Amino acid sequence: MATNLSTLSPPPAHAVLDVHGNAAEDENQVPPFNISPKTLAEMVNPKNLESLNREGVVQLTAALQSDLSNGISGNEDDLLKRTQHFGSNKYKRLPTKNFLFFVLEALKNMTSIVLFVCALISLGFGIYEHGLKHGWFDGVTNIVAVLFVVVVSATSRFGFSKRLQQLSYERADFKVLVVRCGRQCEVPASEVVVGDLVCLEVGDQLPANGLLLKGSLKVEEFDVTGESITVEVTVGGKPFLLSGSKVTDGYGSMLVTSVGMNTDWGSTMRAMNREPEPHTPLQVQFHSLASQIGKVGLVVAMIVFLVLFFNSGETKLFDMFKTIVIFINSAVAVVELAIPEGLPLAVTLTLSHFVQKMKQDKVMTRKLSACERMGEVAVICTNKTGTLTVSEMKVAEFWLGKESILDDDDGSVKGKALELLNEGAILNTSSFVRGLISEPEFCSSPTEKQIIAWAVSKKCTRISEIKRNCEVICVEAFDSEKKRSGVLIRKRKEKEIHTHWKGAPELILAMCSHFYDRNGEVKFMTDEDRKQLEDIITGMAKRGLRCISFAHKRVIEDSGQVCSNLEENELILLGFLGLDNQCREGVGEAVKLCEAAGVKVIMVTGDHVHTAIAVATQCGVLNPQEDQYDRVVVDGAKFRSYSERERMEKISGIKVIARSSPDDKRLLVKSMKQRHSPMALVGHGALDASALHEADVGIAKGIHGSEVAKESSDMIILDDSFLSVVNIVRRGRSVYNNIGKFIQFQLTVNVAAFVLNFIAAVSFGQVPLSAIQLLWVNVIVDTLGAVALAREPPSDDLMLSRPPVNQCELLMVGTLMWTNLAAEVLYQVTALLTLLFKGTSVFGLTENVTHSTLSSFVKFSIWLT
Secondary structure, three states: OEEEOOOOOOOOOOOOOOOOOOOOOOOOOOOOOOOOHHHHHHHHOOOOHHHHHHHOHHHHHHHOOOOOOOOEOOOHHHHHHHHHHHOOOOOOOOOOOOHHHHHHHHHOOHHHHHHHHHHHHHHHHHHHHHHHHHHHHHHHHHHHHHHHHHHHHHHHHHHHHHHHHHHHHHHHOOEEEEEEOOEEEEEEHHHOOOOOEEEEOOOOEOOOEEEEEEEEEEEEOHHHHOOOOEEEEEOOOOOEEOOOOEEEEEEEEEEEEEOHHHOHHHHHHHHHOOOOOOOOHHHHHHHHHHHHHHHHHHHHHHHHHHHHHHHHOOOOHHHHHHHHHHHHHHHHHHHHHHOOOHHHHHHHHHHHHHHHHHHHOOEEEOOOHHHHHOOOOOEEEEOOOOOOEOOOOEEEEEEEOOEEOOHHHHHHOOOOHHHHHHHHHHHOOHHHHOOOOOOOOOOOOHHHHHHHHHHHHOOOOOHHHHHHHEEEEEEEEEEOOOOEEEEEEEEOOOOEEEEEEEEOHHHHHHOEEEEEOOOOOEEEOOHHHHHHHHHHHHHHHHOOEEEEEEEEEEEEEOOOOOOOOOOOOOEEEEEEEEEEOOEOOOHHHHHHHHHHOOOEEEEEOOOOHHHHHHHHHHHOOOOOOOOOHHHHEEEHHHHHHOOHHHHHHHOOOOOEEEOOOHHHHHHHHHHHHHOOOOEEEEEOOHHHHHHHHHOOEEEEEOOOOOHHHHHHOOEEEOOOOHHHHHHHHHHHHHHHHHHHHHHHHHHHHHHHHHHHHHHHHHHHOOOOOOHHHHHHHHHHHHHHHHHHHHOOOOOHHHHHHOOOOOOOOOOOOOHHHHHHHHHHHHHHHHHHHHHHHHHHHHHOOOOOHHHHHHHHHHHHHHHHO
16 A cells, blocks of 8 residues: 655644633633543544544644644643643543452352351350350351451452453553654553654554544554444545554554543443453363362262261250251361362462463463463464564675675765665655654664664765655555565655665566666666576575665656656666574574474564575574475465465475465464464564464564554563563463372372261261361462462473373373372372271370371371472
8 A cells, every 4th residue: 555645634724623612611720722622532533524624633733732743742741731631541440359359259159158157056056065265166266267268269369360450451551652852752552642643553553542644544443433344544535543443554643632531442441341351271171170070079978968867866956956067067078078179279370370470581461371272382383583583683785786885885886876775775664654753763673773774874874864855755565465665755856756665675676677786877687687686686595684675766757746656667776785683592492492392383484585594594493404495495475375285285394484474374373273283373563463363372572563463462472582482382381280280189189088088977977077177278288289389380391291282181181190199099098097997906096086187188188299
């Protein structure tokens, strides 16, 4: 899409402004702004073109005490004044669930209710039999135990809820590029105020309602209006922009008119706050498991109760009632042992610890289910630039036509070739379109940053000078499919219009018919010249350089008529830049660790095939001794041309996709899903959003990732590094490993106590482990065990010893786990039954045998932990 930048809505002949919007204001009080928030809100939504034309953009900007070029002053007093008058860009949220809510939720647990009632009855019987002075102890102790368990459970869930709430706040507060006091700066979306000038590009999410001042955009308003159509926003047409929309094409700048709850997006965000965080697959699985085991436990508890009741032989009503209460306690003890309530708690604590540690490792978790799914991942698909390699680049080679120009030799270049190349480098960039104010502030991709920095470093090259002499008429933004970007400029002094293109060298070269030489002469490009230029491109690629080509064409003499077409044929080649992009430190070892752990790494890049091979070899994705590159490396166009059957046959061998498009990532995700290979995908652009959403785990880049990509992701790596992705896999494996250990621990303790109590109840009419005692065991052993195992750190040994977890596999079906469980239960039950039945005769115990049994059981449990 060519973005026309030459038009700006003209000032009207007059302006009529709603001065106050509140007739009841004190006449002596001068309002800080000459327009009300209501007037601004009604102008943009509904899109009231008549009101805008009546008031005018220039007058509206003045009324907001802003400037079309420099924005607002942005000092503390100015920001405070705007926030007080127009409101802040924060959304009203429903009151969060407090600690009391979770206490009440824990008290609703049926086991807790029954035990609490039994404790009250026990308190009553104790006082009735022994008096208040001596009879309160057992009952109050039981009540304190129940309340303590409730508080521990509530505390755990309250802390988890607070972490989820914090994650929600962090997800909503993305970074926005604004112009204040003539300088660009990044601010959180929550700090955007009315009157701000916001710079927009592809992939951005609109932080507020506003008016387009410069450029043209295509935006998607589905999240705001529910309509799944792309809306074209232009300065001369309908310049209205709605908060929450996403930019899908174009560049421009916006004047903020409404923020926060004065926008429809504010109401939407408040409604979204009502939706609870969905349970993860593990949480659902364990809640279901606990429910099923609980049903079995209820049946066994009823059997225990009936056996105890009929064997009691009580005939007096009072003694019978007291006995029934004791038997209910015993039955509840059986139920409590049967229900593994610690399992959901273990999952909650493990996930909570995962989120906390990932944040310390510069990873933001947007969806909890991703914590678990990273343990299943068998394939990682990643970008090259900024992820496997460092973000910083440097220009290693410069070719003018067919000649290599050294850094200290550019003075020997004659003619206007170098001047034209610098114009193309500085003006054909998103940085300029977004309104770069002061030099040398470069707010763009790593590639564009280095290109501009290189151009600025050339002699007699100043951004301000070039911008004064050149007017940008329209821009064709970089397209991942076409792999090029173009700009149409008018040179004011020479009265000329030029088209500038830059992009993939083989594509730009195909558009050229002539080239410049060192002497500044334009020469016709023969077939032999073209072959030599292609060899230069291939040579740079084989040396691992990212090659960018520049070309231009003088279109027409400026006759006063605005041209908006970018010529694509018979261009003049200006030259090539070769950018060196080194691998990140430690990436080679990280890739080897992934492969050893059964995780395949696929590099997807837009670079030349030979560049991709060179970098992939440096990073360890490709084996240097492997000569069959045709099997493991594929061009994006070829990958897309495969039939579905061919793609499925070849996908297992592919390690690198070069000259790729976002469609390749989507096809890759689809193929991996058909192969049942869980996949994590790293993406950054707006066009990666679909693939990120469809991947098992979508990971967006935090520094150079677009807001659209971040919104579609499950996790965000804040440092853009591949090492962070490997850390996520390592901790994902740790989640399953830690929970698996706790399952074995919890079931061993519960099954051993369950069998012990059942045999004792049937054999001699009482249980050695009462419900209250088991409550304390749960608090001391289960809770501490869950905390200890949840915090067990991951390791490389775990990565190597544990293959990716099958997502359809239950955690407790492993043969080794069942073997360990059976052996430990058999050992504990045998030892405890021997102690219970033969403790006095065999071991010579003189104290209460039941107390000894409880003490031994607790020691066994601690030993297991």
